[in-house]
């Protein structure tokens with residue numbers, strides 16, 4: 001079995017982001033200035049040239065988004081997954097986001113939502129954020145979540161998405177063809193709510209993306225540090241395997257390798273109705289927020305951190321920005337140790353976030369929405385709709401050695417009814433009435449469903465596996481105690 005991990009403090013979703021707990025962004029510890037110098041040492045000129053090319057590329061791409069808004073997000077129907085069009089494939093690769101329609105039948109999902117409400121009603125002590133008017137429940141093991149996560153259609157959708165990733169090392173111990181579950185929360189947002197107003201952010205750690213013992217362990221962003229941002233490939237998986245995305249015991253930081261975050265819609269919800277916004281610039285946006293801390297404006301402008309007002313043209317102009325590796329520049333804009341990476345128009349002026357954060361198109365119960373793990377995303381600041389805006393967060397996670405180790409710990413949490421180790425301690429749902437067990441997974445899918453939960457042996461003898469896949473299935477079986 002996997003080694004035990006230190007238990008995190010108990011928390012809710014407001015602990016995960018600095019701005020939700022009312023903090024302001026500020027320069028970090030001086031060691032971060034030194035770290036930045038080392039990261040790009042010897043490549044300073046190339047870095048500056050790369051930054052200028054990136055700003056030019058952003059100036060070209062942003063008008064496309066401004067024009068197309070939500071229509072820029074590629075869509076596909078579940079029934080077409082086996083014959084996805086080249087247009088869908090190309091756009092998904094470029095954008096990193098997708099809507100898969102009709103993954104579960106609408107009525108089935110409405111039944112799940114009803115069951116979920118019954119579970120909450122039967123367990124009135126369920127924790128939630130904010131406590132006085134719950135929008136995000138501290139629920140991980142409700143009947144709806146268990147049934148959705150193990151549903152064969154959902155697992156098929158995850159496999160389809162994860163097969164967009166590839167590995168430069170054919171023997172890498174990772175397989176997107178073998179989805180594993182990550183027990184995340186759910187949202188049931190009510191009209192009028194303005195508390196769960198999560199601005200633009202990226203999951204999967206913050207400072208860790210720059211740190212040598214974080215993402216540096218896999219050299220994930222080396223092309224960006226060396227001054228060749230165009231060579232950075234967001235879909236390469238082997239570089240992500242050694243990554244530590246949580247160096248500071250952040251509550252809610254995901255320690256699994258999650259190729260995509262995603263949700264299953266449980267309501268009919270359109271733009272401004274408490275839904276998700278995404279930034280479809282994927283590799284350009286990643287390169288930008290990673291390079292931003294290395295550059296400073298020659299003529300700075302004082303604006304409040306939450307300002308969304310346009311800047312005068314002279315401010316973002318490339319001629320106004322210089323490479324700033326001074327010891328006093330310890331900023332990693334939007335990053336705070338122990339909290340998720342956030343983005344702000346005032347801190348990230350060239351992304352033009354007020355225009356490039358686009359709403360998800362209208363979704364119906366049973367649609368599945370997915371975004372790449374480096375995608376900048378946000379939640380409507382106010383829910384101006386008339387009905388609930390409800391989703392089950394269901395990321396897509398491949399099988400890897402690290403994920404199998406997490407799966408083993410998570411399986412123990414499932415059996416005990418406690419939140420899995422990423423989400424803080426506490427008794428969770430251990431005393432909840434009507435909490436599902438192994439047989440409920442079995443009832444939905446005896447094969448892939450049980451395997452995704454770590455409850456059944458992987459078939460390492462199956463035909464058509466690559467050497468790397470066969471080996472990772474074998475190791476996972478050992479970790480999960482199926483030797």
Ligand SMILES: [Fe+2]
Nearest residue numbers: 201202203377
């Ligand atoms: Fe997020």
